[in-house]
Amino acid sequence: MSTAIFRFYEELNDFIAPERRRCEFTCVLARAATAKHMIEALGVPHTEVELVLVNGESVGFERVLDDGDRVAVYPKFESLDVSPLLRVREHPLRVTRFVADAHLGGLARLLRMAGFDTLYDNHFADDEIERLAGVERRIVLTRDRELLKRRTITHGCYVRALKPPQQLREVVDRLDLAGSAQPFTRCLTCNAPLRAIAKADVVERLPPAVREQHTRFSTCDVCRRVYWEGSHWLRMRALLETLGC
Structure with a gap:
């Protein structure tokens, strides 16, 4: 029976059994198990992992583990530059864009408000989210860790916060957005x-008070919704300023 010693760091501990958090523990290895297989078997989605060290050497997910290996697993680094090390993904996405699962409609709306291309439909099935992430190279946002374990999803973010404003702060901070x-710059309704x-081109579509008080407008060519800098805009502006956006 082959075993390896594992240690998970920082927020990755949220995914594993309480008795295994923030300490080394020994685990039996499956036959020909890779680093990715064992990490996910222990409960951590591969999309949450930034760096894996085996016996002090940076490795990719495909590394087959051997008896006695010591495996250290790290999340995205906030304050330590690991660029000289081998990451577990080949390269970052060139353009930051998202697809959010059915439970994150409020977050999707706020990300659009901040200008990020964010697909959302509360009827999206997991298979469709996986397809969109692959075809359009999108980051999956979800509170379903099993969705992030799907093989073809390479970039994802498990959202811990429960309320949309806090979720937005979490995503902006974690991904340095x-x-x-x-x-x-994006429609809140259709993206x-x-x-x-x-x-003059929208005056007939404006409420009387808006006609009198506002002069600057923008519109969406898909749903034809018109936007102006009213009280709702000011509240959203204040929220974004707290995030440094």
């Missing part, structure tokens, strides 16, 4: 880009 935000439009 503040500098990439382009607030109020399409917004464009500026003259007041």
